[in-house]
Amino acid sequence: xxxxxxxxxxxxxxxxxxxxxxxxxxxxxxxxxxxxxxxxxxxxxxxxxxxxxxxxxxxxxxxxxxxxxxxxxxxxxxxxxxxxxxxxxxxxxxxxxxxxxxxxxxxxxxxxxxxxxxxxxxxxxxxxxxxxxxxxxxxxxxxxxxxxxxxxxxxxxxxxxxxxxxxxxxxxxxxxxxxxxxxxxxxxxxxxxxxxxxxxxxxxxxxxxxxxxxxxxxxxxxxxxxxxxxxxxxxxxxxxxxxxxxxxxxxxxxxxxxxxxxxxxxxxxxxxxxxxxxxxxxxxxxxxxxxxxxxxxxxxxxxxxxxxxxxxxxxxxxxxxxxxxxxxx
Numbered sequence: 001x002x003x004x005x006x007x008x009x010x011x012x013x014x015x016x017x018x019x020x021x022x023x024x025x026x027x028x029x030x031x032x033x034x035x036x037x038x039x040x041x042x043x044x045x046x047x048x049x050x051x052x053x054x055x056x057x058x059x060x061x062x063x064x065x066x067x068x069x070x071x072x073x074x075x076x077x078x079x080x081x082x083x084x085x086x087x088x089x090x091x092x093x094x095x096x097x098x099x100x101x102x103x104x105x106x107x108x109x110x111x112x113x114x115x116x117x118x119x120x121x122x123x124x125x126x127x128x129x130x131x132x133x134x135x136x137x138x139x140x141x142x143x144x145x146x147x148x149x150x151x152x153x154x155x156x157x158x159x160x161x162x163x164x165x166x167x168x169x170x171x172x173x174x175x176x177x178x179x180x181x182x183x184x185x186x187x188x189x190x191x192x193x194x195x196x197x198x199x200x201x202x203x204x205x206x207x208x209x210x211x212x213x214x215x216x217x218x219x220x221x222x223x224x225x226x227x228x229x230x231x232x233x234x235x236x237x238x239x240x241x242x243x244x245x246x247x248x249x250x251x252x253x254x255x256x257x258x259x260x261x262x263x264x265x266x267x268x269x270x271x272x273x274x275x276x277x278x279x280x281x282x283x284x285x286x287x288x289x290x291x292x293x294x295x296x297x298x299x300x301x302x303x304x305x306x307x308x309x310x311x312x313x314x315x316x317x318x319x320x321x322x323x324x325x326x327x328x329x
Contacts, residue, residue, distance in 0.1 A: 001027065004308040005072035005328065006301055007063055007101070011039035011082040011135025011164050012273060013215055014056055016063040017301035018070040021309035024318070025121060026302050032066065033215075034059045035269040039082035039135050043168035048086045057095055064099060068328055076308050076323035077103040078300075080111050081136025081162060102324035108158020110321050111300060112139030116153060117319060118302030119211050120145035122237065129207040129288060132300065133214040133281055135164040135273065140196060140284075142205050151318055155200040161192050161284075163216050163277030171276055175256050182253050186279050193287035203289055210290040213299035215270060216277030220248055221295050222265035230265070236297040242285050245293075249278045 001022045008015045014036045020028040036055040038048060060077075067075055077096060083089045083105045096103040106114075115132040125146035132139040138161050143153040170185035171177040197203065221238045222230055252260055252275040261271035285293060307317040311325060 002309040002312050003070075003072050004305055004312055004325075005067035005070070005075040006304045006308060006323075007060060007075065007077040008300055008304065009036075009038060009056055009060075009077070009079045009083065011042075011080065011162060012037055012270075013135070014038070014059045014063070015301060016066060017305055018067055018072050019302070019305035019309070021305055024306060024310070026298075026305055029302070029305065030070065031301065032063065035267065037164070039164045041168070042082055042086060042136070043165055046086065047088050048082065048092060053092050053095070056092070060096065060099060060101070064328070072328055074308065074312050074325045075101065075328050076304065076325050077101040078304060078323070079103060079105045081108070081134055081160070084108070085136060100326055100329070102326045104324055106321075108137055108139055109156045110319070111137075112141040112156040112158055113153060113319050113321070114303035114307070115139055115213055115300045116141040116143060116156070116303070117145070117151060117306060118298045118300060118304075119213060119296045120151070121298055121302065122296065123211065125149075126209070127205070127207045129202065129210045129290075131210065131212045131284055133212060133216045133277060133284070134162045136160065136162040137165075138162060138193075138280060138284060140200070140202065142200075142202055142207050154205055155202060157196050157200050159192050159196045161189050161280050163273040163280060166276030166280055167273045176253060177275070179253070182275070182279065185276065186283055189280050189283035190286060193284050197287045210285070210288060210293045211296050212281065212293050213296050214277075216274065216281055217293070217295045218297065219266055219270055219274055220245065220278065220281070223248060223263055224265070226264040228264050232297050235295060238295050240293050240295065242282070242291050245278065245282050245285065249275070249282055252278055
């Protein structure tokens with residue numbers, strides 16, 4: 001058994017995993033998640049603002065302390081869409097390096113591959129479409145993983161559609177936003193996804209099912225079930241129909257941000273972006289031709305932990321891409 005710690009810094013959330021990995025599978029994981037909104041204002045300015053960077057660094061400090069307390073000997077750190085887009089990401093990377101982290105801004109295709117690796121643990125020998133609906137982008141991956149064939153990724157594509165990007169681009173003029181703005185956002189997302197799905201031949205690959213990860217879809221399950229407190233055991237592998245998603249979309253679209261923040265099952269800090277995220281999920285289901293989706297908690301952090309543990313054991317990453325590990329002291 002190998003224990004590793006992983007930090008993933010996304011556009012909306014920063015997350016920590018301390019995982020035990022054995023035989024290429026995560027056997028135990030402790031997770032923490034904090035809404036830091038690194039991508040705040042990024043669509044407008046193209047830069048990470050000082051306040052957002054400060055929130056992330058304070059969060060990372062607490063995560064480092066938690067990882068040390070959990071006696072994880074090694075740690076890695078990835079950053080995704082917001083850091084890819086921002087013109088001043090180097091300043092944040094320098095602050096992370098000062099804390100002993102070899103932080104990596106990963107391409108969208110690596111992000112999608114890591115997520116697929118995590119999700120596929122629960123779907124052996126099945127051809128699946130995995131979608132990671134994030135704050136700044138959505139990663140789409142199609143493939144399978146099994147004992148004999150191993151990991152087989154047929155397609156991986158990153159699309160710049162995410163809940164914060166959607167919110168800042170289309171949904172910030174009113175509270176609640178106008179139905180015209182909601183429809184504009186949906187048409188834009190549908191067009192982006194249609195182009196990606198056609199270019200990659202996703203429908204022709206005919207995956208059996210669509211599995212999704214990310215704070216939007218886990219929140220949709222939590223709101224549907226009225227989960228207070230949040231219970232990952234009830235969210236993991238839960239299903240949502242297209243009718244479920246459309247009903248939740250209508251509910252969020254007709255509510256103010258304050259009303260959304262008060263909804264059972266929704267983190268108040270996610271109230272600002274949940275409508276944009278739900279529009280993205282609805283558009284993606286339409287583009288890919290799925291009437292149902294399965295929600296997974298086994299996301300990028302699972303895939304990242306598997307790769308990190310393989311390297312820590314002196315082996316090779318199953319993806320080819322390698323996380324940059326540092327010692328935790």
